[in-house]
Amino acid sequence: MKSPTCVVVDYGIGNTFSVTRALQACGVEAVLTGDHDAIRAADRLILPGVGAFGRAADRLRSLGLDEEILRFVESGRPFLGICVGMQLLMDEGTEFGRHRGLGLFRGSVDKVDILDADGRPARVPLIGWYGLSTPSDNSTRWDGTVLEENPDGAAFYFVHSFAARPLESDATLAVVRHGSQEIVAAIERDNVLGLQFHPERSGSHGLGLLTRFASI
Numbered sequence: 001m002k003s004p005t006c007v008v009v010d011y012g013i014g015n016t017f018s019v020t021r022a023l024q025a026c027g028v029e030a031v032l033t034g035d036h037d038a039i040r041a042a043d044r045l046i047l048p049g050v051g052a053f054g055r056a057a058d059r060l061r062s063l064g065l066d067e068e069i070l071r072f073v074e075s076g077r078p079f080l081g082i083c084v085g086m087q088l089l090m091d092e093g094t095e096f097g098r099h100r101g102l103g104l105f106r107g108s109v110d111k112v113d114i115l116d117a118d119g120r121p122a123r124v125p126l127i128g129w130y131g132l133s134t135p136s137d138n139s140t141r142w143d144g145t146v147l148e149e150n151p152d153g154a155a156f157y158f159v160h161s162f163a164a165r166p167l168e169s170d171a172t173l174a175v176v177r178h179g180s181q182e183i184v185a186a187i188e189r190d191n192v193l194g195l196q197f198h199p200e201r202s203g204s205h206g207l208g209l210l211t212r213f214a215s216i
Contacts, residue, residue, distance in 0.1 A: 005029050005030075005031055005041075005042055005043050005044070006023055006028050006029065006030050006031070006042065006043065006044040006045075006046060006214055007030075007031050007032075007033060007038055007039055007042035007044070007045050007046070008020050008023070008030055008031065008032045008033075008046045008048060009033075009034060009039065009045065009046065009047045009048070009065060009069070009085075010032050010033050010034040011034055011056075011059050011060055011063055011065055012034075012059060013048075013049045013050065013051060013055070013056045013059055013084065014048055014049045014050035014051060014056075014083070014084065015048050015049075015050055015082075015083070015198065015200065016032055016048055017032065018200045018201065019046060019048045019082065019200045020032045021200070022199070022200035022206070022207060022210055023046075023200075023210055023214065025207060026207050026210050026211040026214060027211075028210070028211070028214040034063060034065065036064070036065075036068055039065070039068045039069075039072060040068065040071070040072070042072070042077070043077060043078075044077060044078045044079070044080070044213070044214065044216070045069070045072050045077065045078075045079050045080070046079075046080045046081075046082065046085070047069060047079070047080070047081045047082070047085035047088065048081075048082045048083065048084075048085045049081075049082065049083055049084030049085040049087075049088065050083055050084055050159075051084060052084075052095050052096060053084060053087055053088065053093030053095045053099055053101070053109055053162065054093065054095060054096055054097065054099035056084045056085075056088060057088055057093070057099050057100065057101060058099075060088070060102075066102060069102060070102060070104075073104060073191065073192055076190075076191050077191060078191050078193070078213065078216045079191055079192050079193065080193045080194070080195065080213055081192075081193070081194040081195070082194075082195050082198065082199065082200075083159075083160065083195070083196060083197070083198060085194070086164065086186075086187065086194030086195055086196055087101070087109040087162065087164055087194075087196075088101050088102050089101065089102055089104045089105050089164075089187065089192065089194050090102075090103075090104075090105050090106075090107050090108060090109050090164050090165075090166070091103050091105070091106055091107060091108060092108050092109070093108065093109040093162065094108060094109065094110050094111070094162075095109070095111070095161075095162050104189075104192055105164070105166050105168070105171050105187055105189065105192075105194075106166065106167040106168060106171075107164060107165050107166040107167040107168075107171075108164075108165055109162050109163065109164050109165070110162060110163065110165055111124065111161060111162055112124050112126060112160070112161055112162065112163050112183060114178045114181045114183065115178075115179075115181065122178070124160075124161040125159055125160055125161040126158055126159070126160060126161070126183075127158065127159045128157070128158065129155040129156065129157055129158075129202075130155060130156065130158050130176040130185075130197075131152075131153040131154060131155045131156075131176070131177075132147070132150065132152070132153070132154060132155075132156060132174040132175070132176065132185055132186070132197075133152060133153065133174065133175055133176070133177055134152065134174065134175075135169070135172045135173075135174070135175055135182070136175075136182065137169065138169075138170075141172075141173060141174075142173070142174070145173060145188060145193075146193065146209055146212040146213050146216070147173065147174060147186070147209070149208070149212065150205060150208070150209065154205045155202075155205070156185075156197040156198070156199065156202040156205060156206060157197055157198050157201045157202045157206070158176070158185075158196065158197045158198070159198070160196060163183050163184055163196060164184045164187060164194070164196065165184065166184065166187055170189075171187045171188070171189055172184050172186075172187060173185075173186040173187055173188040173193070174186035183196075184196065185197060193213065195209075
């Protein structure tokens, strides 16, 4: 029997090679490609990305990959967006103007506006290792998801200046807490998962998460 394939979308934006290598380290048959036929035939699809929302969105559309992604999601097969790849799942991003996203989740991607301990605006980008937590209003949110086996507070690697703000609270899968403030770190609905952090750069916890995604 042929092993399930996981296609990493290659659209010339960001960390595609490191994501592919991390999947291969997990024993996953990973293919890095922007070929439409390969995307249609994939068992699972990952959209990575770094940099500006608008540039990434424009690149997807110029290659016709936005429609391929939407058709893939509609099929019910597992889909994962990482960093900017997660942000693109939202309605729009506000970095350097307003830019249309894929619209799979209602809401926007806006500049991080949390405060430091001294009450001043936190410097961005936020770079480093931060622990994940369940949303404050849903302590069982990880049940049955790829984070179910993850220890509450386990750290993952982040580098970002903008963050998703879903309009539906049940779309939020995980947050990072800064005092009484929360930044959305992951979103999830049905077969679609988005991670603001980089699992491919997050050590054993990140590889474990990718392994669980590949086993869905």
